Amino acid sequence: MSTLVAVSRPPAELLLRGAHVIDPNAGIDGAHDVLVRNGEIAEIGAPASLQAPAGAQIVQAEGKHLFPAFVDPHVHLRTPGQEHKEDLETGTRAAAAGGYCAVVAMPNTDPVLDHPALLRGMLMAAQRDARVPVGFMAAISIGLAGGRLSEMSELREVGAVGFTDDGKPVADAGLLRHALRYQRLCGGVLALHEEDPALSRAGVMHEGAVSVELGLAGIPSISESTMVARDSLIAEHEQGRIHFQHLSARSSIDALAAARARGVRASGEVTPHHLLLTDEEVRPLDSNFKMNPPLRTEADRAALVQALRDGTIECIATDHAPHARDEKNVPFEQAPMGTTGLESSFAVLYTELVLPGVIGLQLLLERLTAGARLMDLDVPAIAVGRRANLCLIDLEAHWTIGEAGYESRSSNCCFAGREVRGRNLLTLADGAVAYRERAFALSAA
Amino acid sequence: MRNLVSIEDLDRAAIERIVALATNFGQVADRPIKKLPSLRGRLVINLFYEASTRTRSSFELAAKRLSADVLNLVSSGSSVDKGESLRDTVATLSAYGPDAIVIRSPHAGAPALLAGWTHAAVVNAGDGKHQHPTQALLDCYTLTQRLGSLEGCNIWIVGDVLHSRVARSCIQAFRMLGAQVTVAGPPTLVPDEFAQLGATVAHSLEDLREADVVYALRMQLERMEDSLVPSLREYTTNFQLNARRLGARQLLMHPGPVNRGIELSGEVIDSPQSLITNQVAAGVVVRMAVLYEVLAGAPPETDQPHSQSPALEPQTA
Numbered sequence: 001m002s003t004l005v006a007v008s009r010p011p012a013e014l015l016l017r018g019a020h021v022i023d024p025n026a027g028i029d030g031a032h033d034v035l036v037r038n039g040e041i042a043e044i045g046a047p048a049s050l051q052a053p054a055g056a057q058i059v060q061a062e063g064k065h066l067f068p069a070f071v072d073p074h075v076h077l078r079t080p081g082q083e084h085k086e087d088l089e090t091g092t093r094a095a096a097a098g099g100y101c102a103v104v105a106m107p108n109t110d111p112v113l114d115h116p117a118l119l120r121g122m123l124m125a126a127q128r129d130a131r132v133p134v135g136f137m138a139a140i141s142i143g144l145a146g147g148r149l150s151e152m153s154e155l156r157e158v159g160a161v162g163f164t165d166d167g168k169p170v171a172d173a174g175l176l177r178h179a180l181r182y183q184r185l186c187g188g189v190l191a192l193h194e195e196d197p198a199l200s201r202a203g204v205m206h207e208g209a210v211s212v213e214l215g216l217a218g219i220p221s222i223s224e225s226t227m228v229a230r231d232s233l234i235a236e237h238e239q240g241r242i243h244f245q246h247l248s249a250r251s252s253i254d255a256l257a258a259a260r261a262r263g264v265r266a267s268g269e270v271t272p273h274h275l276l277l278t279d280e281e282v283r284p285l286d287s288n289f290k291m292n293p294p295l296r297t298e299a300d301r302a303a304l305v306q307a308l309r310d311g312t313i314e315c316i317a318t319d320h321a322p323h324a325r326d327e328k329n330v331p332f333e334q335a336p337m338g339t340t341g342l343e344s345s346f347a348v349l350y351t352e353l354v355l356p357g358v359i360g361l362q363l364l365l366e367r368l369t370a371g372a373r374l375m376d377l378d379v380p381a382i383a384v385g386r387r388a389n390l391c392l393i394d395l396e397a398h399w400t401i402g403e404a405g406y407e408s409r410s411s412n413c414c415f416a417g418r419e420v421r422g423r424n425l426l427t428l429a430d431g432a433v434a435y436r437e438r439a440f441a442l443s444a445a
Numbered sequence: 446m447r448n449l450v451s452i453e454d455l456d457r458a459a460i461e462r463i464v465a466l467a468t469n470f471g472q473v474a475d476r477p478i479k480k481l482p483s484l485r486g487r488l489v490i491n492l493f494y495e496a497s498t499r500t501r502s503s504f505e506l507a508a509k510r511l512s513a514d515v516l517n518l519v520s521s522g523s524s525v526d527k528g529e530s531l532r533d534t535v536a537t538l539s540a541y542g543p544d545a546i547v548i549r550s551p552h553a554g555a556p557a558l559l560a561g562w563t564h565a566a567v568v569n570a571g572d573g574k575h576q577h578p579t580q581a582l583l584d585c586y587t588l589t590q591r592l593g594s595l596e597g598c599n600i601w602i603v604g605d606v607l608h609s610r611v612a613r614s615c616i617q618a619f620r621m622l623g624a625q626v627t628v629a630g631p632p633t634l635v636p637d638e639f640a641q642l643g644a645t646v647a648h649s650l651e652d653l654r655e656a657d658v659v660y661a662l663r664m665q666l667e668r669m670e671d672s673l674v675p676s677l678r679e680y681t682t683n684f685q686l687n688a689r690r691l692g693a694r695q696l697l698m699h700p701g702p703v704n705r706g707i708e709l710s711g712e713v714i715d716s717p718q719s720l721i722t723n724q725v726a727a728g729v730v731v732r733m734a735v736l737y738e739v740l741a742g743a744p745p746e747t748d749q750p751h752s753q754s755p756a757l758e759p760q761t762a
Contacts, residue, residue, distance in 0.1 A: 334552055
């Protein structure tokens with residue numbers, strides 16, 4: 001039912017020589033040759049053991065790392081209606097550059113993706129423009145207005161991955177209940193942006209010492225966690241399947257863990273910025289640090305890292321949210337919420353969590369691909385017979401986020417200027433080369 | 446000093462320098478001819494995105510007393526109201542070659558953004574609920590005039606502290622000068638987080654007698670609509686500063702405009718312990734000092750002490 005669509009490209013014929021292959025899902029960790037034929041992983045052998053067949057290209061990958069490419073269950077590609085921020089082409093180019101082989105786009109576009117005909121149109125557009133396969137979430141409610149249910153079963157038949165009102169909560173508990181009942185008819189995960197509007201009000205950042213000092217209206221942690229608790233109870237009652245988007249607060253983690261302990265079918269995602277940054281970043285009033293949910297305290301951040309480690313949070317999502325420069329270049333309170341993330345996610349997480357030993361590389365790779373499973377999509381794996389969904393990364397490379405611009409149309413990255421390690425050189429998505437770093441050469445056999 | 450965006454841009458020495466400079470300008474204010482030539486030929490633009498009477502008029506008067514040219518732009522009736530972005534407005538104004546832009550904005554951080562976009566000196570005349578540094582400076586000046594020093598002084602700031610840019614700047618400035626600051630009001634308007642700014646938090650006026658100075662804040666009607674206080678009547682019962690609560694030796698301040706009968710009773714406003722009109726008068730000389738400091742002050746790279754008094758010769762007509 002879920003349909004992922006990209007431009008049709010010639011399948012890759014590649015021999016990747018001598019890369020250190022790590023795939024926690026397939027249980028590989030060591031130097032190997034990997035042969036890709038007709039877009040599929042044809043052979044995995046000892047270093048220098050495989051021969052390139054005629055017509056195949058050779059990648060000298062010694063000293064580099066080959067991982068299953070990542071899957072992002074939460075991006076904003078801004079199409080239709082806001083193509084000045086991003087479109088399918090630029091957004092998926094950013095994804096490919098970041099090592100992603102698939103992304104799931106949110107429906108808070110203009111018009112909102114809430115109708116089967118619109119979804120058909122977007123799938124056709126993705127066939128023309130998307131560099132890596134894109135799946136689409138449809139809206140839970142018409143126009144994200146929180147009133148009437150979208151035509152969920154028909155949207156699923158056309159190919160919706162699932163449903164979400166992302167950007168807004170489903171404030172009406174009765175509506176969520178109906179959506180969960182409808183889910184039994186048509187399937188598709190319900191992904192929830194948790195925020196009680198009565199508690200977040202006009203807030204622009206986390207409510208705490210920093211918001212009080214800056215005189216900015218705050219969004220308290222309980223605005224998220226009370227909704228996580230409420231919706232867990234509703235999902236439990238309806239025996240539905242829900243996924244909590246971009247969790248930010250320690251109290252939300254507690255609510256999710258409690259729900260899971262009761263057997264509720266609930267999963268959660270966390271963004272790189274919530275794993276690495278706190279509300280202290282907001283002090284200079286730089287609007288690149290304005291996002292929803294907001295950056296919270298060090299205690300929240302530490303709880304998110306712990307939840308990622310212990311599996312309470314099962315996947316990492318970037319919530320890639322591009323905005324044009326002019327839109328962000330205004331006083332903090334007026335700026336739209338969101339940060340880009342596709343091109344920086346692996347490098348910042350590797351540099352700030354793996355290198356200092358906070359989490360292992362294998363765990364990071366698992367969490368960067370697990371979004372696929374939670375969205376009922378195939379999880380990329382480096383195994384013979386599977387489609388080639390791979391990224392080749394130079395873990396030794398030092399670079400600065402944003403130093404050479406971005407593939408994304410927008411540059412509102414909260415990690416801009418950070419010095420990081422780990423640079424993606426090559427991405428294969430659904431068997432085709434989706435990205436190759438300009439300076440990184442492939443040679444003919 | 447290049448810009449004045451926040452009290453955090455200053456240190457104790459800088460505040461004391463501005464207060465001393467304002468004292469000098471205060472002497473001129475008593476003369477028949479009140480104008481000085483210090484900023485002759487300089488252009489000061491007042492860019493006001495919020496209604497303001499005393500701040501805007503005192504900046505205008507301050508600039509004129511220093512012989513600067515002044516351009517006033519207020520949000521109503523200008524391109525600001527026609528959807529032009531701050532950035533574009535500033536680009537337009539920069540074409541006039543201003544030496545200083547004084548900005549009042551409903552949004553925190555607007556002056557800091559502006560400082561990155563213009564060569565002019567930027568003075569914050571209030572940004573959102575964030576900072577109002579010249580108000581805090583004029584309050585420091587007013588208290589210094591009256592008390593000699595704020596060292597060891599116990600100052601209570603009472604009322605809607607949460608929504609007050611004046612309170613944020615005053616807490617920082619008063620503490621820099623050695624005062625102890627208590628913030629008091631209902632917990633909805635005085636969250637405990639103010640302790641992290643170095644203030645003591647109180648939710649009643651029980652210990653108000655400890656205060657040497659009581660600084661009342663304006664209580665706005667919309668706080669009642671947000672259910673932050675149940676009613677103004679109830680607020681006045683608990684937190685109004687009146688003759689019963691205020692001791693005879695305690696000084697009273699208010700940034701204005703006063704809601705007579707709400708945060709302050711009529712009798713204390715008009716009592717001799719009230720410094721409210723002194724604050725208004727201080728507004729002009731302190732803003733003269735700030736404009737002088739950012740436009741004619743000693744360049745920061747030299748270590749020489751700032752000249753004790755600027756040119757005090759009255760302008761020859």
